[in-house]
Every structure is written in C-alpha cells, then in structure tokens.
Amino acid sequence: MTDEYAAQVLGRPVPKDRVDALLETVPARDRETRPEALARAERQRRRWATQVVVIDELARRACAQRGPLRGAGNCATSHDGAAPEKRPITALPAERDVADLGSIVAVALAHSPAARALLDELEREQQIPEEAVYDYYDRNRDRFLTPAELTRGADPFHETSDLLPYAQVREGIIVELRRAAGRRAFFDWLDRARADVVYAPGYEHPGDPSHPDHEHRH
Structure with missing residues (x-):
C-alpha cells in the first residue's frame, strides 16, 4: 500500500521511514514563515x-549485481530497511568536487556508500585514448603555462609561449578526463535505473510537472 512506502524499485517498496530518517540529517534550507509557503517547501x-x-537503493542494487567493489565495504548488500548513511555533506572526499553534480546527486554521494563506490568503479572503468589526452592538452594551453609565463601574462595560444611538458601533466589530464567520463557514465546509469521507479503520491521528483507545485531546483 502507498501508505507504507515512498517509492517502488522494481516492485520492491522503499519505506517512507528511510525518507524521514534522511530528512532528519539534512536541515531545511528554506526560511519560509507563511504557513502555505512552509508547507510547500x-x-x-x-x-x-x-x-x-532512491539513488541509494538503486546503487545498492547495482553494487550487488556487480559483486564486491573496491572501497565498497559492505554496501554490496541490500541493507533492507536501512536509511542512507548519516554523515554531513562536508564528509565527501576532499579531492572530489561535487558542486556541478546537482544537490540530489551530491547529497546521495555524501550519504550513500553504495553510490560513492559505484561512481568510483565507473571512473576506474573509463579508458581514455592517448589522442584524447593530447587533444585536451593542446586545446587548453592556458592551463599548462609555465609559472614564468603566467607571471608575465603570456598569451597561452601564442606559438612562442612556454608550456609545461606534456609528459609532466599527462597523468593529471587522464585523471581529470576519467573523472568526467565516470560522471557521465554514472548519470547514464541513473537515467536508465530511474525508469523502473514508481513513486507514491507526494513523493514524486520535485521537478515532475504532474504535480502542481513542481520546481526544478538543483
């Protein structure tokens, strides 16, 4: 019954108390005072x-299908009925900038070990061709000026400007391109996985135009 679950993933209910538990860990950012505005918020x-x-649940299932993932710990099991991990948003790994992922995915990564493990695995799977690495180096010369050239304000695209050697920056470029490709793979996976989710009334996506007060705020 919809009184008991917030959504169904492949016909399996996701209890409403998991949503309530998450709401307790993430403070409201709206400061509305009018009753109708507060209710909408x-x-x-x-x-x-x-x-x-839902992302946490989908990621757990993906972990289980893939088997144990490096760094996944015990997230490859379903943890029936458990809420996402209670940890602050600032507990994300320092080396990963998640600001461009949108608030929903960023918070899912902060709270879900399975989502983090799946994203890490997708990043590791990406194969970056050498030509793509060099093309990035060639097209983004402004990022690879030598310190002396930066100091004098050189035009990075002028043929006489000195750049850091390709061999010196190659590994860093690979890491960056692999991370970007991993994120694209994560979003592609999520788009496909969400197709099998059915939401209970009042628990739809906040941007779903089928409910009257929808908004698409990331």
Whole structure:
C-alpha cells in the first residue's frame, strides 16, 4: 500500500521511514514563515529526499549485481530497511568536487556508500585514448603555462609561449578526463535505473510537472 512506502524499485517498496530518517540529517534550507509557503517547501524537501533515498537503493542494487567493489565495504548488500548513511555533506572526499553534480546527486554521494563506490568503479572503468589526452592538452594551453609565463601574462595560444611538458601533466589530464567520463557514465546509469521507479503520491521528483507545485531546483 502507498501508505507504507515512498517509492517502488522494481516492485520492491522503499519505506517512507528511510525518507524521514534522511530528512532528519539534512536541515531545511528554506526560511519560509507563511504557513502555505512552509508547507510547500516541506513537500518539495520530502520529494527531494526521496530522490536521494532512491539513488541509494538503486546503487545498492547495482553494487550487488556487480559483486564486491573496491572501497565498497559492505554496501554490496541490500541493507533492507536501512536509511542512507548519516554523515554531513562536508564528509565527501576532499579531492572530489561535487558542486556541478546537482544537490540530489551530491547529497546521495555524501550519504550513500553504495553510490560513492559505484561512481568510483565507473571512473576506474573509463579508458581514455592517448589522442584524447593530447587533444585536451593542446586545446587548453592556458592551463599548462609555465609559472614564468603566467607571471608575465603570456598569451597561452601564442606559438612562442612556454608550456609545461606534456609528459609532466599527462597523468593529471587522464585523471581529470576519467573523472568526467565516470560522471557521465554514472548519470547514464541513473537515467536508465530511474525508469523502473514508481513513486507514491507526494513523493514524486520535485521537478515532475504532474504535480502542481513542481520546481526544478538543483
């Protein structure tokens, strides 16, 4: 019954108490005082939290299908009924900038070991061709000026400007391109996986135009 679950993933219910548990860990960012505005903000916050919990559930299933992942710990099991991990947003790995991932995915990564493990695995799987690495180096010369050239304000695209040697920056470029490709793979996976999710009334995506107060705020 829809009184008991927020969503169904492949016919399996995701309990509403998992959404409630997440809402307790993420403070409201709206400061509305009017009752109708506060009620709307809370409805949207519940829908937003449902998306985070659903990503956690989908990632757990993906982990289970793939088997143990490096760094996944015990996230490859389903943890039936458990809420996403309670940890602050600032607990994300320092080397990963998640600001461009959108609030839903960023919070899912902060709270879900399975989502983090899946993203890490997808990044590791990406094969970056050498020509793509050199093309990035050649097209982004402004990022590879030598310190002396930066100091004098050189034009990075002038043929006489000195760049850091390709061999010196190659590994860093590979890491950056692999991370970007891994994120694209993660979003592609998520788009496909979400197709099998059915939401209970009041728990739809906050940007779903089928409910009257939808918004697409990331």
